[in-house]
Every structure is written in structure tokens, then in C-alpha cells.
Amino acid sequence: MKVTLIYPGIGDYEDEARMEPLSVGALAGMTPPDIEVVIYDDRFEPIPYDEPTDLVGITVQIFSARRAYEISAEYRKRGVPVIIGGMHPTLIPDEACQHADSIFMSDAEQLWPQVVEDARNGKLRPIYKGEPSAPQPDTFTRFDLYKGKKYLPITLLQFGRGCRFVCTFCATSAYFNHGHHYREVEHVIAEIEKQDRKTIFFVDDNIVSDFEAAKALFRALIPLKIHWVSQASINMTSDRELMDLMARSGCLGHVVGLESIDQGNLRLMKKSQNMLGGFEAYEPQLEILRDYGLQTWAAFTIGHDCDTPASIERTLEFALKNKFTFAAFNLLLPYPGTPLYQQLQAEGRLLFDGNWWLHPDYRFNHAAFVPKHMSPEKLTELTYDMRRTFNSPASIVQRAFDFKTNMRNPYRFGVYAVYNPLFRNETLKKQGIRLGHNQ
Ligand code: B12
Ligand code: SF4
Known part of the structure; x- marks a missing residue:
């Protein structure tokens, strides 16, 4: 199984002073080791929508919400299931759930392995509710x-x-x-x-x-x-x-x-x-x-x-x-x-x-x-x-x-x-x- 994690940009411009996107690196670290993970950073690299993948996960912050929903729509058009998570979907889930197959609320530390397992079995749930957590208590960033x-x-x-x-x-x-x-x-x-x-x-x-x-x-x-x-x-x-x-x-x-x-x-x-x-x-x-x-x-x-x-x-x-x-x-x-x-x-x-x-x-x-x-x-x-x-x-x-x-x-x-x-x-x-x- 392959999971693609995406960090969206804000708009149509290239971010030159960019820092590593921790949310996707941390999620990758929490992913069971038998799963292949790739990350794409929309702030500067093209997203290969046609590259085969089994699940797409997107981090959404308020300024990148519009762009994140565009990216989600592209994958869903191709029949790839999309889950979105992060600050924005957590604070406004009613909006977020219109733009993905599944939304993840709050921190992912406890439930992310379950999401991957559900996706592997083709049984992704529409909403996952995590809880505020200490950062990566037993995993490291990839x-x-x-x-x-x-x-x-x-x-x-x-x-x-x-x-x-x-x-x-x-x-x-x-x-x-x-x-x-x-x-x-x-x-x-x-x-x-x-x-x-x-x-x-x-x-x-x-x-x-x-x-x-x-x-x-x-x-x-x-x-x-x-x-x-x-x-x-x-x-x-x-x-x-x-x-x-x-x-x-x-x-x-x-x-x-x-x-x-x-x-x-x-x-x-x-x-x-x-x-x-x-x-x-x-x-x-x-x-x-x-x-x-x-x-x-x-x-x-x-x-x-x-x-x-x-x-x-x-x-x-x-x-x-x-x-x-x-x-x-x-x-x-x-x-x-x-x-x-x-x-x-x-x-x-x-x-x-x-x-x-x-x-x-x-x-x-x-x-x-x-x-x-x-x-x-x-x-x-x-x-x-x-x-x-x-x-x-x-x-x-x-x-x-x-x-x-x-x-x-x-x-x-x-x-x-x-x-x-x-x-x-x-x-x-x-x-x-x-x-x-x-x-
Ligand atoms: C570091 C940081 C930055 C860095 C960015 C570093 C980078 N990688 O480029 C810098 C300083 C550059 C920055 C810039 C900005 N930031 Co900033 N930033 C943060 C900060 C402090 C930490 C983010 C982080 O890395 N957290 C660590 C990761 C591991 O945690 P996380 O992202 O929350 O992810 C967890 C969960 O949310 C969930 N999750 C996240 N994504 C996904 C995806 C899926 C699929 C799933 C299942 C789960 C999931 O799982 C993760 C693990 O539990 C946050 C505050 C915060 N607490 O989030 C503000 C924050 C995200 N930033 C914010 C803002 C507004 C900005 C700016 C727009 C500021 C500005 N006016 O210019 C810019 C633009 C950012 C952009 N997209 O281009 C706001 C966003 C508000 C909102 N409602 O979305 C925040 C929340 C700050 C705040 N208090 O308001 N930022
Ligand atoms: S002091 Fe705390 S509550 Fe106030 S703006 Fe900073 S992070 Fe937010």
C-alpha cells in the first residue's frame, strides 16, 4: 500500500524561503513501517496526480484551505480516496467534510495507524476524531x-x-x-x-x-x-x-x-x-x-x-x-x-x-x-x-x-x-x- 501526503501552498507563487513541512513528516513517521509513504510540497513542486497511490492525506491550514480543496478534488476525480486534517478542518469540520472523503479532527498520534488500516481495507470512515496529544510520543519525524x-x-x-x-x-x-x-x-x-x-x-x-x-x-x-x-x-x-x-x-x-x-x-x-x-x-x-x-x-x-x-x-x-x-x-x-x-x-x-x-x-x-x-x-x-x-x-x-x-x-x-x-x-x-x- 502507498500513502501520499501533501502540504499545500497558499496560492500561485513559489515559496523560496521554505521550511520543512512538519505535519506530513510527523504523519509519515507514525505510519506503519510496511506502508510506502511519499510527500509532496505544493509550495514549490508539482503534484503528480496520476502517480498511482492508495490514499492521499492533506494538511489544511486556513490560508491553504482553498488550494487544499482543489488538490483534493483532482485526486477524487481520479477515484483516489482523500483524507484531510490539521488546524482548519478541526475548527470548521462542516466545511471540510464537503471537500474530502474523510476528515481528521485534532491530533493524529492515536488514530492515524487506524486510518491507514481502514484505507487498506477500503473502509475509510467519513470522520475521525483524535484528541490533543503530546507531539509524537513514541515516533520520530521521517x-x-x-x-x-x-x-x-x-x-x-x-x-x-x-x-x-x-x-x-x-x-x-x-x-x-x-x-x-x-x-x-x-x-x-x-x-x-x-x-x-x-x-x-x-x-x-x-x-x-x-x-x-x-x-x-x-x-x-x-x-x-x-x-x-x-x-x-x-x-x-x-x-x-x-x-x-x-x-x-x-x-x-x-x-x-x-x-x-x-x-x-x-x-x-x-x-x-x-x-x-x-x-x-x-x-x-x-x-x-x-x-x-x-x-x-x-x-x-x-x-x-x-x-x-x-x-x-x-x-x-x-x-x-x-x-x-x-x-x-x-x-x-x-x-x-x-x-x-x-x-x-x-x-x-x-x-x-x-x-x-x-x-x-x-x-x-x-x-x-x-x-x-x-x-x-x-x-x-x-x-x-x-x-x-x-x-x-x-x-x-x-x-x-x-x-x-x-x-x-x-x-x-x-x-x-x-x-x-x-x-x-x-x-x-x-x-x-x-x-x-x-x-
Ligand atoms: C511552524 C509554523 C509555521 C512555519 C511554517 C513552517 C513550514 N513548515 O513551512 C512558518 C513560520 C513559516 C509559518 C507560516 C505561516 N503560518 Co504558521 N504555524 C506554525 C505552527 C507554530 C506549527 C505548525 C506545525 O508544524 N505543527 C506541528 C505539526 C506536527 O502539527 P500539526 O500541523 O497541527 O499536525 C497535527 C494535526 O493537526 C494533524 N494533522 C495535520 N495535518 C494532517 C493531515 C492529515 C491527513 C491527518 C490525518 C492529520 C493531520 O496531525 C498532526 C499530528 O498530530 C502553527 C501552530 C500550530 N499549533 O499548528 C502555526 C499556524 C499553523 N500558522 C498559521 C498561520 C496563519 C501562518 C501564516 C499564514 C502566517 C502569515 N500571516 O504569514 C504563514 C503561512 C503558512 C503557509 N502555509 O504558507 C496559523 C494557521 C491558522 C489556521 N486556522 O489554520 C497557525 C495555527 C498559528 C496560529 N496560532 O494561528 N507557520
Ligand atoms: S500566547 Fe498562547 S493563546 Fe495567546 S496567541 Fe500565543 S499561542 Fe495563542
């Missing part, structure tokens, strides 16, 4: 399947999934119902030793969701002498032992969800862990990150109800002044299944009939709801301007001059200098593309 595909030289793996916080816009919080599930430290270490890179991206939603669990991991990482990055909430700075172990274990920095510099916005989005005094409080916390030499990828969500054109400008100034290594100015988007989606729906503020991710007129990084203090078009324009200014060549040069972070040593400067132009290109290129290929 790193061999990524070989030859020219991914960035960084290995993705997970220590934990989910996050204990309740930010109202967050799909992860909805998917895991505020739970956090983590893997045995020994198993993580064994997986690191199984692959040959020295740079790791822990794609945890929040690697410091549980401080004590994180400390146990960091202690075990110290002897490995690796470099690693992850995603972490800013409240990590309140625990010096945590910060110390983090730095000693080779942490280069994190994606940190600052979201907003406005207390009103933070309150609305229930980002309690960031509300230790708002704008003024970020400064000492960011200074602690700098003291430990961490290079921060600051993530903002733009378009909350207290945002105005003036506050958006202040946010950009704040990001430039802090010389963040990278920054993401994500336009706030209503993901189904989140409290934010429900609120905007109740207030009649959703655009594109409430399902922007499938709407033929929706464009990537455009507003999908009516903001409080400006038009949707203005919000789209201002958010794009933030990205353009922050990633401009002049800004890249100016931000380099932080001797605690970006110029701490030649290695740190190398990371800064190589990845900034790469992310600049990717960010600007994706703006405004259509979702999916067929119009």
Missing part, C-alpha cells in the same frame, strides 16, 4: 523524506503543543482548548540526535507555556551544544532561572507575540500575560531579552478595536526603535472557532460572507472585517506600509546596530544579514496574492 528538496537548513521539531493562555484571536488556543501537552524530554533529545543539523526550530506554540517543563528541556539541551529558536510569551522574562537556562542551552531568540502596545487592545484580546503595564512595561522586558542576547522576532496583530491610524504609526516607531531582528505585522484576521470570529460575526462586521478564506475576491494580507476606526482598505494599506518600512534596506541597516543582539558576534550578525533580505522578499511578494490556483 527526516529522510525531506532530502533533496532544498529546504532552509533548520530542523523543525516539537517539544510541546498548545498554550495555557486564552487570546481571543488565536486558533491554537481554540484547537487545544487552552491545554498544553508536552513530550518526554528524552524523546526530544533522541530526535535531535537522530538528525544531523545543529540549528533547531521548536515549533511549539509557546515553549514557555509551562516554565518548569521548559526548564527540564533546556537543562537537557545544554550538553548538545545546538542553536535553537522557538515561540515564547513575554512573561518568560519574569523568571531569571528560566532565562538563564534558555540562554545556556543555545537559544538564539523567539517569535514573541507582543501584539499591541495599547493596554486597551491587550485587554480586549485577553492577553493577560502581556498586561503588566502596557507600552512602558515592554521596555524593561525587552531589555531582559537583550541582556540574554536573544534576537527577537516581534509579532504584532494590527486592527484591534483600539487601533487608529495614529496608534499604528506608533507601533511601527516602537518596532524600529527596538531594533527587532525581525517583525511580523499580521493583519488581525478572524479564524473560525475563535472568540474573535464569534464576536465580529455577532456584530455583523465580517466581510466576504464570513468565509474569506474561500472567497474568490479575498487577497492574502487583506482585511476581512470592518475595523472600528478606519475602513478595511485603510487597515490593509497601513499594515502593508508597516511591513514595507520595517523591511526596507535602510531599516535593515539601522536595526543591525544593536550590539547586544544583532551585532553580538559574527554568528548573530550572519543570521541577521542572511535572513532579513530573504524575509523581506517573501513578505512583500506574498502581499495581495489570490488564495488557491483556479479562479
Whole structure:
């Protein structure tokens, strides 16, 4: 039997700074060993629809939903059974089940071998309901399947999934119902030793969701002498032992969800862990990150109800002044299944009939709801301007001059200098593309 796993792209453009797709590599690792598995990454390689296969599995995230459904339709036309899973089908199963023979909700660790067995017997069920799980408790990612595909030289793996916080816009919080599930430290270490890179991206939603669990991991990482990055909430700075172990274990920095510099916005989005005094409080916390030499990828969500054109400008100034290594100015988007989606729906503020991710007129990084203090078009324009200014060549040069972070040593400067132009290109290129290929 042969299983084909597919990671869809967002639209009709080639992703050049691509990372290994962990969902399909992890699923391949959970597949019984007598089954042949191939993976295709639609972000850059053609999908060979006519290649014989017995089951197709597709990961679906919100931005790739339109494309994923197109791919599914092609296989189903050829009589090949398709199962789709991931964040989006879990949060909106009624939509997903119209586009595949079977949908898989939640994490696949417990039930994926059963799915394969049912497919082998021609008895695929229409819905499988897994449960939030610790990542790959007894299997490893099939790193061999990524070989030859020219991914960035960084290995993705997970220590934990989910996050204990309740930010109202967050799909992860909805998917895991505020739970956090983590893997045995020994198993993580064994997986690191199984692959040959020295740079790791822990794609945890929040690697410091549980401080004590994180400390146990960091202690075990110290002897490995690796470099690693992850995603972490800013409240990590309140625990010096945590910060110390983090730095000693080779942490280069994190994606940190600052979201907003406005207390009103933070309150609305229930980002309690960031509300230790708002704008003024970020400064000492960011200074602690700098003291430990961490290079921060600051993530903002733009378009909350207290945002105005003036506050958006202040946010950009704040990001430039802090010389963040990278920054993401994500336009706030209503993901189904989140409290934010429900609120905007109740207030009649959703655009594109409430399902922007499938709407033929929706464009990537455009507003999908009516903001409080400006038009949707203005919000789209201002958010794009933030990205353009922050990633401009002049800004890249100016931000380099932080001797605690970006110029701490030649290695740190190398990371800064190589990845900034790469992310600049990717960010600007994706703006405004259509979702999916067929119009
Ligand atoms: C790593 C990551 C990235 C990396 C991508 C790495 C890569 N490979 O290219 C980077 C930083 C580049 C990135 C980019 C983006 N990301 Co991202 N990302 C993540 C993150 C943190 C982890 C994903 C991951 O690898 N998980 C590990 C795997 C093993 O878990 P998994 O995918 O959930 O799969 C499990 C189950 O869902 C299930 N499953 C999954 N697929 C399938 C398929 C089948 C057939 C079956 C049976 C089961 C199954 O089984 C797996 C094992 O249990 C998630 C958060 C999250 N918790 O998912 C956000 C997340 C997926 N990203 C998100 C977004 C919005 C984006 C961006 C659009 C951001 C932006 N505005 O640019 C971009 C575009 C991505 C794209 N498609 O091009 C959102 C998606 C929201 C949604 N509702 O779908 C998430 C959920 C973050 C969030 N909190 O909102 N991302
Ligand atoms: S801290 Fe991050 S991962 Fe956790 S709920 Fe908030 S946005 Fe989601």
C-alpha cells in the first residue's frame, strides 16, 4: 500500500524561503513501517496526480484551505480516496467534510495507524476524531523524506503543543482548548540526535507555556551544544532561572507575540500575560531579552478595536526603535472557532460572507472585517506600509546596530544579514496574492 501526503501552498507563487513541512513528516513517521509513504510540497513542486497511490492525506491550514480543496478534488476525480486534517478542518469540520472523503479532527498520534488500516481495507470512515496529544510520543519525524528538496537548513521539531493562555484571536488556543501537552524530554533529545543539523526550530506554540517543563528541556539541551529558536510569551522574562537556562542551552531568540502596545487592545484580546503595564512595561522586558542576547522576532496583530491610524504609526516607531531582528505585522484576521470570529460575526462586521478564506475576491494580507476606526482598505494599506518600512534596506541597516543582539558576534550578525533580505522578499511578494490556483 502507498500513502501520499501533501502540504499545500497558499496560492500561485513559489515559496523560496521554505521550511520543512512538519505535519506530513510527523504523519509519515507514525505510519506503519510496511506502508510506502511519499510527500509532496505544493509550495514549490508539482503534484503528480496520476502517480498511482492508495490514499492521499492533506494538511489544511486556513490560508491553504482553498488550494487544499482543489488538490483534493483532482485526486477524487481520479477515484483516489482523500483524507484531510490539521488546524482548519478541526475548527470548521462542516466545511471540510464537503471537500474530502474523510476528515481528521485534532491530533493524529492515536488514530492515524487506524486510518491507514481502514484505507487498506477500503473502509475509510467519513470522520475521525483524535484528541490533543503530546507531539509524537513514541515516533520520530521521517527526516529522510525531506532530502533533496532544498529546504532552509533548520530542523523543525516539537517539544510541546498548545498554550495555557486564552487570546481571543488565536486558533491554537481554540484547537487545544487552552491545554498544553508536552513530550518526554528524552524523546526530544533522541530526535535531535537522530538528525544531523545543529540549528533547531521548536515549533511549539509557546515553549514557555509551562516554565518548569521548559526548564527540564533546556537543562537537557545544554550538553548538545545546538542553536535553537522557538515561540515564547513575554512573561518568560519574569523568571531569571528560566532565562538563564534558555540562554545556556543555545537559544538564539523567539517569535514573541507582543501584539499591541495599547493596554486597551491587550485587554480586549485577553492577553493577560502581556498586561503588566502596557507600552512602558515592554521596555524593561525587552531589555531582559537583550541582556540574554536573544534576537527577537516581534509579532504584532494590527486592527484591534483600539487601533487608529495614529496608534499604528506608533507601533511601527516602537518596532524600529527596538531594533527587532525581525517583525511580523499580521493583519488581525478572524479564524473560525475563535472568540474573535464569534464576536465580529455577532456584530455583523465580517466581510466576504464570513468565509474569506474561500472567497474568490479575498487577497492574502487583506482585511476581512470592518475595523472600528478606519475602513478595511485603510487597515490593509497601513499594515502593508508597516511591513514595507520595517523591511526596507535602510531599516535593515539601522536595526543591525544593536550590539547586544544583532551585532553580538559574527554568528548573530550572519543570521541577521542572511535572513532579513530573504524575509523581506517573501513578505512583500506574498502581499495581495489570490488564495488557491483556479479562479
Ligand atoms: C511552524 C509554523 C509555521 C512555519 C511554517 C513552517 C513550514 N513548515 O513551512 C512558518 C513560520 C513559516 C509559518 C507560516 C505561516 N503560518 Co504558521 N504555524 C506554525 C505552527 C507554530 C506549527 C505548525 C506545525 O508544524 N505543527 C506541528 C505539526 C506536527 O502539527 P500539526 O500541523 O497541527 O499536525 C497535527 C494535526 O493537526 C494533524 N494533522 C495535520 N495535518 C494532517 C493531515 C492529515 C491527513 C491527518 C490525518 C492529520 C493531520 O496531525 C498532526 C499530528 O498530530 C502553527 C501552530 C500550530 N499549533 O499548528 C502555526 C499556524 C499553523 N500558522 C498559521 C498561520 C496563519 C501562518 C501564516 C499564514 C502566517 C502569515 N500571516 O504569514 C504563514 C503561512 C503558512 C503557509 N502555509 O504558507 C496559523 C494557521 C491558522 C489556521 N486556522 O489554520 C497557525 C495555527 C498559528 C496560529 N496560532 O494561528 N507557520
Ligand atoms: S500566547 Fe500565543 S499561542 Fe498562547 S493563546 Fe495567546 S496567541 Fe495563542
